[in-house]
Amino acid sequence: AMDTDLSSQDRKDLDKFIKFFALKTVQVIVQARLGEKICTRSSSSPTGSDWFNLAIKDIPEVTHEAKKALAGQLPAVGRSMCVEISLKTSEGDSMELEIWCLEMNEKCDKEIKVSYTVYNRLSLLLKSLLAITRVTPAYRLSRKQGHEYVILYRIYFGEVQLSGLGEGFQTVRVGTVGTPVGTITLSCAYRINLAFMSTRQFERTPPIMGIIIDHFVDRPYPSSSPMHPCNYRAGEDNGAVYPSVEDSQEVCTTSFSTSPPSQCVFTVTKAHFQTPPPVVTDTLKVPVMGLAFSHQLSSSRLSYQPAALGVGSADMGYPVLFAGGLNAAHPHQLIGPGKEGGVPPVPSQPAHGTQADQERMCTPLDGVHYSAVTPSSSEDTETVSNSSEGKCGSPQDLLETIFIRKVGAFVNKPINQVTMANLDIPFAMFAPKNVELEDNDPMVNPPESPETESPLQGSLHSEGSSGSSTGNTHDDFVMIDFKPAFSKDDILPMDLGTFYREFQNPPQLSSLSIDIGAQSMAEDLDSLPEKLAVHEKNVKEFDAFVETLQ
């Protein structure tokens, strides 16, 4: 009844404006939390695809996520579109920083012209949003993300949930636009108490799963979560979406301000040694981060181990991976490939901080540098039903990104936060060592030396003949069964390897045995007089023999 005053064309236009306004709002907010400076170019010629006459880039994955959240609906009374910005530390703790709300209230402005005034005011509101997104505390935080924390975003549709912002949060209104069907309002509620960094009073979300991602493959891992990174890579089109940026629009390159983390490997802290739920759950929090990801990952190569430790990357160029899950049998033991089976080997990692890494990390899209990859996937089967309930799924459902910080020398860090990954060994992450390094590290505690024997005994005995066990005592090396070439022998019907093993420890010579030697010496001494007597008896024969020799 209220809408009959609005012509159907106007109504259609208005719905379209509101829809694209919502999508652009999300883009502006997420891009403002990427951690990089944004720059787009003005174009005097109308390009026709720049909504609201503003050059706002469309990151496909972000549009995809927004559309998923909206699920074909528009903001209406009681149905608001919210973009939640949160921060996640390298220890896995996270907290909400801001909730941006696009709401609709019932106050209608019947007189207003849709195609003209509403459109222009929506444009003005987007400009205000551009300005306001730079003045809330989260902006500065997002510009500094990378080393100790990352910024995540999540879009949901429905009721606004502000409880995660802590007490005393503040609200800033970006603006309102009256329309014949209601008044659009855009505002931001933001946390003001950011002292968590020192007090650590925020929630701990337990990590879930280990996801191992082969970063050389092409598609990101599936994430049904509304929580996403808007990172994307040039050319990676997620099949999205409106609006394709007009080709003629050029964008200028941004200069990047935050420096990439020098060394960052993944770690698991003791606190996370819990039994995780055995499945990858709905929501995946992924960083909106300038530097975290350098590749799109493929879901086809995605495998997960409930108890596996994810791939670490020394330069954080590899996506998330992983989790806090550990081997159920040995809660503190890391699992490496080849040990338990089923864990795909890690492709060799480039040296830390090589140029190649740096280049991979910042892939430009038309010159705008965003960091890397998006973990969103078009294969997402999870619907947005979670998000429509408001918060994303239960904490257990969250897949966490956990980072290991490389520990420098003299660092006073609890040992359980230091893993093998700190060593500059390739695949160190997968070495089958316990987390409690010092206890078991052979470098720190050398194995017991073998029981000492008498020097004489020791020197005359071949190795392994006495005391110590024969065979492979110090079996640090696994002897691989090998087939040496040309090793077949008709005379000795066994291969070289077997031969070698069998005759590796031959029995010692009897004459070398001290006991026997000692015994015969005694006998010799005793029998000496007899022998002498015998020889004396035959002395004439010996002399005659000697004569013949001369």
Added chain:
Amino acid sequence: SCPLSSRCCGPSGAAPAMNCRAEVLEVSVEGRQVEEAMLAVLHTILLHRSTGKFHYKKEGTYSIGTVGTQDVDCDFIDFAYVRVSSEELDRALRKAVGEFKDALRGSGSDGMGQISLEFYQKKKSRWPFSDECIPWELWTIKVNVVNLANEQERQICREKVGEKLCEKIINIVEVMNRHEYLPKMPTQSEVDNVFDTSLKDVQPYLYKISYQITDSLGTSVTTTMRRLIKDTLAL
């Protein structure tokens, strides 16, 4: 000086015409922060008061070009702002702000002054009267330059001024959101009475920037007065 008759633009500091809303912002900054603080405020205002270039087509319809934006980081203030991507506009603002800063530093100044950004419309009059300039929005930024003793104070000032500027941006956005009077969208023949069409990539509303410095006696009588006319209408 103004190429138009003196009736057009009254002296800076005169009471704004009726229906001209006036907003005043105040900031206290260190000397080296003056430029960035002024640019941040002026650019934020002009972001909201610039459109894409109009392209008139037949039958009185027009299409609008696209406005790009970019982030600007301040060097002396812990602050960043968004401005319109237009080098011409940036140059014009920098020139005005540069002069203001020099005047603030000059002798006779006790470090207080104000810079004004006025949006106006031109109203054509019949001969022999010249066109009128009718302001419809006036922004005044009052500046107080402080002197700091040491590096620690400077560091605190960086942060504090950054926070203050955040408040100013929010204030500006509040005003913009009121959706109060804006000139009607002009026909092709009228466009130069409403917009500055001289830039090649964006089209701000007609504006002019002026400033005044308080002399050491503390009076608001201007010791130096300049006006920068952005409208180079050739009559």
